[in-house]
Protein backbone atom coordinates (compact mmCIF):
# COMPACT_ATOMS: atom_id res chain seq x y z
CA UNK A 1 0.00 0.00 0.00
CA UNK A 2 1.00 3.65 -0.46
CA UNK A 3 1.00 5.26 2.97
CA UNK A 4 1.86 8.83 3.92
CA UNK A 5 2.76 9.81 7.45
CA UNK A 6 2.09 13.47 8.25
CA UNK A 7 4.39 14.64 11.03
CA UNK A 8 8.06 13.73 11.39
CA UNK A 9 8.27 13.89 15.17
CA UNK A 10 9.34 10.84 17.17
CA UNK A 11 6.12 8.90 16.62
CA UNK A 12 5.59 9.73 12.94
CA UNK A 13 9.19 8.78 12.16
CA UNK A 14 8.91 5.51 14.11
CA UNK A 15 5.70 4.50 12.34
CA UNK A 16 7.03 5.46 8.91
CA UNK A 17 9.96 3.09 9.45
CA UNK A 18 7.71 0.31 10.79
CA UNK A 19 5.35 0.64 7.81
CA UNK A 20 8.25 0.62 5.36
CA UNK A 21 9.58 -2.64 6.82
CA UNK A 22 6.02 -4.02 6.60
CA UNK A 23 6.28 -3.73 2.83
CA UNK A 24 4.50 -0.40 2.22
CA UNK A 25 5.58 2.47 -0.01
CA UNK A 26 6.05 5.24 2.54
CA UNK A 27 6.19 9.04 2.40
CA UNK A 28 7.04 11.10 5.49
CA UNK A 29 5.86 14.71 5.56
CA UNK A 30 7.83 17.16 7.70
CA UNK A 31 6.38 20.53 8.66
CA UNK A 32 9.57 22.62 8.34
CA UNK A 33 11.17 22.82 4.89
CA UNK A 34 14.72 23.12 6.22
CA UNK A 35 14.31 20.14 8.57
CA UNK A 36 12.81 18.03 5.75
CA UNK A 37 16.03 18.66 3.81
CA UNK A 38 18.17 17.80 6.84
CA UNK A 39 16.25 14.56 7.36
CA UNK A 40 16.46 13.56 3.70
CA UNK A 41 20.19 14.05 3.75
CA UNK A 42 21.20 12.73 7.16
CA UNK A 43 18.58 9.93 7.39
CA UNK A 44 18.48 10.42 11.14
CA UNK A 45 15.88 12.39 13.12
CA UNK A 46 18.37 13.83 15.61
CA UNK A 47 15.79 16.16 17.21
CA UNK A 48 13.08 13.62 17.97
CA UNK A 49 14.43 10.09 17.46
CA UNK A 50 18.22 10.09 17.69
CA UNK A 51 20.15 6.96 16.81
CA UNK A 52 17.52 5.43 14.52
CA UNK A 53 18.26 5.13 10.78
CA UNK A 54 15.55 6.17 8.33
CA UNK A 55 15.77 3.90 5.25
CA UNK A 56 16.61 5.78 2.06
CA UNK A 57 13.51 4.33 0.36
CA UNK A 58 11.22 6.42 2.60
CA UNK A 59 10.44 9.60 0.68
CA UNK A 60 10.77 12.66 2.94
CA UNK A 61 9.05 15.83 1.80
CA UNK A 62 7.77 19.22 2.92
CA UNK A 63 5.29 19.38 0.00
CA UNK A 64 1.94 18.57 1.62
CA UNK A 65 -0.18 18.19 -1.55
CA UNK A 66 2.42 15.85 -3.03
CA UNK A 67 2.58 13.81 0.19
CA UNK A 68 -1.21 13.35 0.13
CA UNK A 69 -1.60 12.44 -3.54
CA UNK A 70 -2.91 8.93 -4.39
CA UNK A 71 -2.38 7.45 -0.92
CA UNK A 72 -4.28 4.43 0.37
CA UNK A 73 -3.69 5.58 3.93
CA UNK A 74 -2.69 8.88 5.53
CA UNK A 75 -1.39 8.68 9.09
CA UNK A 76 -1.76 11.84 11.17
CA UNK A 77 1.09 12.15 13.68
CA UNK A 78 0.90 15.90 14.30
CA UNK A 79 0.40 17.55 17.71
CA UNK A 80 -3.38 17.89 18.09
CA UNK A 81 -3.60 21.68 18.26
CA UNK A 82 -1.94 21.98 14.78
CA UNK A 83 -3.90 19.26 12.96
CA UNK A 84 -6.72 21.50 11.73
CA UNK A 85 -4.33 24.05 10.21
CA UNK A 86 -2.51 21.29 8.31
CA UNK A 87 -5.74 19.64 7.08
CA UNK A 88 -7.18 23.00 6.00
CA UNK A 89 -4.43 23.18 3.37
CA UNK A 90 -5.63 19.95 1.70
CA UNK A 91 -9.39 20.21 2.09
CA UNK A 92 -9.94 20.50 -1.69
CA UNK A 93 -8.02 17.28 -2.39
CA UNK A 94 -9.87 14.18 -3.62
CA UNK A 95 -9.66 11.65 -0.79
CA UNK A 96 -12.36 9.25 -2.01
CA UNK A 97 -9.99 6.25 -1.82
CA UNK A 98 -7.99 7.22 1.26
CA UNK A 99 -8.28 6.09 4.89
CA UNK A 100 -7.12 8.57 7.56
CA UNK A 101 -5.54 7.18 10.71
CA UNK A 102 -4.92 9.38 13.72
CA UNK A 103 -2.08 8.40 16.01
CA UNK A 104 -2.21 11.74 17.87
CA UNK A 105 -3.50 11.85 21.44
CA UNK A 106 -5.29 15.02 22.35
CA UNK A 107 -8.49 17.08 22.27
CA UNK A 108 -8.71 20.32 20.34
CA UNK A 109 -8.72 23.19 22.86
CA UNK A 110 -11.19 25.49 21.10
CA UNK A 111 -13.72 22.99 19.66
CA UNK A 112 -13.37 20.16 22.24
CA UNK A 113 -13.16 17.72 19.31
CA UNK A 114 -11.20 14.48 19.19
CA UNK A 115 -8.84 14.03 16.24
CA UNK A 116 -11.24 11.78 14.29
CA UNK A 117 -13.86 14.52 14.71
CA UNK A 118 -11.42 17.21 13.52
CA UNK A 119 -10.63 15.13 10.42
CA UNK A 120 -14.30 14.79 9.50
CA UNK A 121 -15.03 18.40 10.32
CA UNK A 122 -12.21 19.75 8.17
CA UNK A 123 -12.38 17.26 5.24
CA UNK A 124 -16.12 17.37 4.59
CA UNK A 125 -16.34 14.70 1.90
CA UNK A 126 -14.91 11.76 3.75
CA UNK A 127 -17.16 9.22 5.49
CA UNK A 128 -16.74 7.80 9.03
CA UNK A 129 -15.62 4.49 7.49
CA UNK A 130 -12.57 6.33 6.09
CA UNK A 131 -11.37 7.36 9.54
CA UNK A 132 -9.51 5.33 12.14
CA UNK A 133 -7.24 5.63 15.15
CA UNK A 134 -4.22 3.68 16.34
CA UNK A 135 -3.46 4.06 20.04
CA UNK A 136 -2.12 2.31 23.13
CA UNK A 137 0.97 2.10 25.34
CA UNK A 138 3.69 2.76 22.77
CA UNK A 139 6.64 5.06 23.36
CA UNK A 140 8.49 5.80 20.11
CA UNK A 141 11.83 5.23 21.85
CA UNK A 142 10.86 1.57 22.40
CA UNK A 143 8.87 0.76 19.23
CA UNK A 144 11.73 2.12 17.09
CA UNK A 145 13.97 -0.44 18.81
CA UNK A 146 11.49 -3.24 18.14
CA UNK A 147 10.61 -3.75 21.79
CA UNK A 148 7.39 -5.83 22.02
CA UNK A 149 4.39 -3.48 22.15
CA UNK A 150 0.61 -3.94 21.88
CA UNK A 151 -1.86 -1.31 20.64
CA UNK A 152 -5.40 -1.10 19.28
CA UNK A 153 -6.75 0.00 15.88
CA UNK A 154 -10.20 1.60 16.00
CA UNK A 155 -12.80 2.70 13.50
CA UNK A 156 -16.58 2.85 13.66
CA UNK A 157 -16.36 0.59 10.60
CA UNK A 158 -15.10 -2.86 11.58
CA UNK A 159 -13.55 -3.50 8.17
CA UNK A 160 -11.52 -0.29 8.36
CA UNK A 161 -10.29 -1.17 11.87
CA UNK A 162 -9.15 -4.55 10.50
CA UNK A 163 -7.42 -2.95 7.50
CA UNK A 164 -5.47 -0.67 9.83
CA UNK A 165 -4.64 -3.66 12.05
CA UNK A 166 -3.26 -5.58 9.07
CA UNK A 167 -1.24 -2.64 7.77
CA UNK A 168 0.64 -2.08 11.03
CA UNK A 169 0.96 -5.48 12.71
CA UNK A 170 4.47 -6.98 13.02
CA UNK A 171 6.11 -9.62 15.23
CA UNK A 172 7.02 -6.92 17.77
CA UNK A 173 4.01 -4.60 17.27
CA UNK A 174 0.78 -6.45 18.04
CA UNK A 175 -2.39 -4.67 16.96
CA UNK A 176 -5.90 -5.47 18.24
CA UNK A 177 -9.08 -4.00 16.73
CA UNK A 178 -12.25 -2.35 18.02
CA UNK A 179 -15.16 -0.27 16.73
CA UNK A 180 -15.14 2.06 19.78
CA UNK A 181 -13.19 4.86 18.14
CA UNK A 182 -14.30 7.50 20.67
CA UNK A 183 -13.37 5.34 23.64
CA UNK A 184 -9.90 4.82 22.19
CA UNK A 185 -9.47 8.55 21.53
CA UNK A 186 -10.70 9.72 24.95
CA UNK A 187 -8.50 7.13 26.70
CA UNK A 188 -5.42 8.30 24.76
CA UNK A 189 -6.06 12.00 25.28
CA UNK A 190 -7.19 12.00 28.91
CA UNK A 191 -4.42 9.75 30.21
CA UNK A 192 -1.97 12.52 29.30
CA UNK A 193 -3.63 14.85 31.82
CA UNK A 194 -3.56 12.17 34.53
CA UNK A 195 0.13 11.48 33.68
CA UNK A 196 0.94 15.12 34.42
CA UNK A 197 -0.67 14.49 37.82
CA UNK A 198 1.46 11.34 38.28
CA UNK A 199 4.56 13.38 37.41
CA UNK A 200 3.59 15.98 40.03
CA UNK A 201 3.43 13.14 42.58
CA UNK A 202 7.00 12.15 41.58
CA UNK A 203 8.36 15.72 41.61
CA UNK A 204 6.74 16.67 44.91
CA UNK A 205 8.12 13.48 46.52
CA UNK A 206 4.84 11.89 47.44
CA UNK A 207 4.94 8.08 47.45
CA UNK A 208 4.06 5.01 45.43
CA UNK A 209 0.73 4.81 47.28
CA UNK A 210 -0.15 8.29 46.05
CA UNK A 211 0.73 7.41 42.47
CA UNK A 212 -1.34 4.22 42.54
CA UNK A 213 -4.28 6.26 43.86
CA UNK A 214 -3.89 8.86 41.09
CA UNK A 215 -3.76 6.15 38.42
CA UNK A 216 -6.72 4.14 39.72
CA UNK A 217 -8.96 7.10 40.48
CA UNK A 218 -7.66 8.63 37.23
CA UNK A 219 -9.00 5.79 35.09
CA UNK A 220 -12.31 6.08 37.01
CA UNK A 221 -12.70 9.71 35.96
CA UNK A 222 -11.48 9.06 32.40
CA UNK A 223 -14.19 6.36 32.11
CA UNK A 224 -16.85 8.59 33.67
CA UNK A 225 -16.24 11.46 31.28
CA UNK A 226 -15.59 9.20 28.28
CA UNK A 227 -18.87 7.34 28.80
CA UNK A 228 -20.79 10.62 29.07
CA UNK A 229 -19.26 11.53 25.70
CA UNK A 230 -20.38 8.31 24.00
CA UNK A 231 -17.53 5.84 24.64
CA UNK A 232 -18.00 2.22 25.74
CA UNK A 233 -16.94 1.43 29.35
CA UNK A 234 -14.94 -1.73 28.56
CA UNK A 235 -12.56 0.22 26.28
CA UNK A 236 -11.10 2.03 29.31
CA UNK A 237 -9.78 -1.21 30.81
CA UNK A 238 -8.01 -2.03 27.53
CA UNK A 239 -4.73 -1.01 25.91
CA UNK A 240 -5.81 2.50 24.93
CA UNK A 241 -7.22 3.14 28.42
CA UNK A 242 -5.58 1.52 31.45
CA UNK A 243 -2.66 0.26 29.31
CA UNK A 244 -1.64 3.68 28.08
CA UNK A 245 -2.31 5.26 31.47
CA UNK A 246 0.13 2.80 33.09
CA UNK A 247 2.94 3.43 30.62
CA UNK A 248 2.54 7.20 30.59
CA UNK A 249 2.37 7.55 34.37
CA UNK A 250 5.33 5.20 34.94
CA UNK A 251 7.72 5.67 32.03
CA UNK A 252 10.91 7.71 31.99
CA UNK A 253 10.12 8.39 28.32
CA UNK A 254 6.83 10.21 28.97
CA UNK A 255 6.84 13.92 28.20
CA UNK A 256 3.58 14.46 30.08
CA UNK A 257 4.90 12.78 33.23
CA UNK A 258 8.07 14.89 32.82
CA UNK A 259 6.12 18.16 32.72
CA UNK A 260 4.32 17.15 35.91
CA UNK A 261 7.57 16.17 37.61
CA UNK A 262 9.12 19.57 36.88
CA UNK A 263 5.98 21.33 38.16
CA UNK A 264 6.15 19.20 41.32
CA UNK A 265 9.73 20.39 41.80
CA UNK A 266 8.56 23.98 41.68
CA UNK A 267 9.38 24.99 38.08
CA UNK A 268 7.09 27.29 36.10
CA UNK A 269 5.05 25.82 33.21
CA UNK A 270 6.25 28.37 30.66
CA UNK A 271 9.92 27.66 31.51
CA UNK A 272 9.37 23.90 31.27
CA UNK A 273 7.66 24.18 27.86
CA UNK A 274 10.34 26.56 26.59
CA UNK A 275 13.03 24.00 27.45
CA UNK A 276 11.27 21.14 25.59
CA UNK A 277 11.18 20.69 21.81
CA UNK A 278 8.75 17.76 22.07
CA UNK A 279 5.01 18.01 22.62
CA UNK A 280 3.27 17.23 25.94
CA UNK A 281 -0.33 16.99 24.73
CA UNK A 282 -1.80 16.86 28.24
CA UNK A 283 -1.09 20.56 28.82
CA UNK A 284 -3.54 21.90 26.20
CA UNK A 285 -5.86 18.91 26.55
CA UNK A 286 -6.29 19.70 30.25
CA UNK A 287 -8.03 22.94 29.17
CA UNK A 288 -10.40 20.98 26.92
CA UNK A 289 -11.10 18.41 29.64
CA UNK A 290 -11.82 21.18 32.14
CA UNK A 291 -14.43 22.62 29.77
CA UNK A 292 -15.90 19.22 28.79
CA UNK A 293 -16.38 18.17 32.40
CA UNK A 294 -18.08 21.48 33.21
CA UNK A 295 -20.33 21.29 30.11
CA UNK A 296 -21.37 17.70 30.87
CA UNK A 297 -21.43 18.16 34.65
CA UNK A 298 -19.07 15.24 35.20
CA UNK A 299 -16.75 15.25 38.21
CA UNK A 300 -13.09 14.97 37.18
CA UNK A 301 -11.25 15.99 40.37
CA UNK A 302 -7.74 14.92 39.31
CA UNK A 303 -7.94 16.50 35.84
CA UNK A 304 -9.38 19.59 37.44
CA UNK A 305 -6.54 19.73 40.00
CA UNK A 306 -3.98 19.40 37.17
CA UNK A 307 -5.68 22.26 35.29
CA UNK A 308 -5.62 24.49 38.39
CA UNK A 309 -1.96 23.71 39.10
CA UNK A 310 -0.96 24.44 35.48
CA UNK A 311 -3.10 27.50 34.76
CA UNK A 312 -4.17 28.98 38.09
CA UNK A 313 -0.78 28.52 39.77
CA UNK A 314 -2.34 26.51 42.60
CA UNK A 315 0.11 24.82 44.96
CA UNK A 316 0.49 21.08 44.10
CA UNK A 317 0.90 19.95 47.71
CA UNK A 318 -2.06 21.94 49.02
CA UNK A 319 -4.29 20.79 46.18
CA UNK A 320 -3.33 17.14 46.80
CA UNK A 321 -4.55 17.44 50.38
CA UNK A 322 -7.71 19.12 49.14
CA UNK A 323 -8.31 16.07 46.91
CA UNK A 324 -7.75 13.80 49.91
CA UNK A 325 -10.22 15.61 52.15
CA UNK A 326 -13.22 15.80 49.81
CA UNK A 327 -16.55 14.34 50.97
CA UNK A 328 -16.60 10.60 51.72
CA UNK A 329 -18.05 8.51 48.89
CA UNK A 330 -18.40 4.89 47.69
CA UNK A 331 -15.56 3.66 45.46
CA UNK A 332 -18.02 2.96 42.64
CA UNK A 333 -18.85 6.69 42.22
Ligand SMILES: NC(=O)C1=CN([C@@H]2O[C@H](COP(=O)(O)OP(=O)(O)OC[C@H]3O[C@@H](n4cnc5c(N)ncnc54)[C@H](OP(=O)(O)O)[C@@H]3O)[C@@H](O)[C@H]2O)C=CC1
Nearest residue numbers: 008009010011012031032048077082104105139140278279
Ligand atom coordinates in the same frame (compact mmCIF):
# COMPACT_ATOMS: atom_id res chain seq x y z
N1 LIG B 1 6.35 10.13 20.92
C1 LIG B 1 5.62 9.06 21.26
O1 LIG B 1 6.17 8.10 21.82
C2 LIG B 1 4.18 8.99 20.94
C3 LIG B 1 3.48 10.12 20.53
N2 LIG B 1 2.15 10.03 20.25
C4 LIG B 1 1.40 11.18 19.80
O2 LIG B 1 1.86 11.55 18.50
C5 LIG B 1 1.63 12.95 18.26
C6 LIG B 1 2.91 13.56 17.73
O3 LIG B 1 3.85 13.48 18.75
P1 LIG B 1 5.40 13.19 18.53
O4 LIG B 1 5.66 12.43 17.31
O5 LIG B 1 5.87 12.61 19.82
O6 LIG B 1 5.95 14.67 18.35
P2 LIG B 1 7.36 15.26 18.81
O7 LIG B 1 7.19 15.86 20.15
O8 LIG B 1 8.40 14.20 18.66
O9 LIG B 1 7.61 16.38 17.74
C7 LIG B 1 6.75 17.49 17.60
C8 LIG B 1 6.33 17.54 16.16
O10 LIG B 1 5.38 18.58 15.97
C9 LIG B 1 5.72 19.29 14.79
N3 LIG B 1 5.16 20.64 14.77
C10 LIG B 1 5.51 21.69 15.55
N4 LIG B 1 4.76 22.77 15.21
C11 LIG B 1 3.94 22.37 14.21
C12 LIG B 1 2.93 23.03 13.44
N5 LIG B 1 2.63 24.30 13.66
N6 LIG B 1 2.30 22.31 12.49
C13 LIG B 1 2.59 21.02 12.26
N7 LIG B 1 3.53 20.35 12.96
C14 LIG B 1 4.20 21.02 13.92
C15 LIG B 1 7.24 19.28 14.84
O11 LIG B 1 7.78 19.65 13.59
P3 LIG B 1 9.12 20.58 13.53
O12 LIG B 1 10.21 19.80 14.09
O13 LIG B 1 9.29 20.88 12.12
O14 LIG B 1 8.82 21.80 14.36
C16 LIG B 1 7.47 17.82 15.20
O15 LIG B 1 7.35 16.98 14.08
C17 LIG B 1 1.16 13.51 19.63
O16 LIG B 1 -0.21 13.64 19.61
C18 LIG B 1 1.59 12.45 20.64
O17 LIG B 1 0.74 12.43 21.78
C19 LIG B 1 1.48 8.84 20.34
C20 LIG B 1 2.13 7.70 20.74
C21 LIG B 1 3.52 7.69 21.06
Ligand SMILES: O=C(CO)COP(=O)(O)O
Nearest residue numbers: 136137138139254255256
Ligand atom coordinates in the same frame (compact mmCIF):
# COMPACT_ATOMS: atom_id res chain seq x y z
O1 LIG C 1 1.37 8.27 24.36
C1 LIG C 1 2.49 7.96 24.66
C2 LIG C 1 2.89 6.57 24.95
O2 LIG C 1 1.87 5.67 24.70
C3 LIG C 1 3.52 9.04 24.76
O3 LIG C 1 3.33 9.71 25.96
P1 LIG C 1 4.07 11.11 26.20
O4 LIG C 1 3.54 12.05 25.16
O5 LIG C 1 3.74 11.50 27.59
O6 LIG C 1 5.54 10.86 26.01
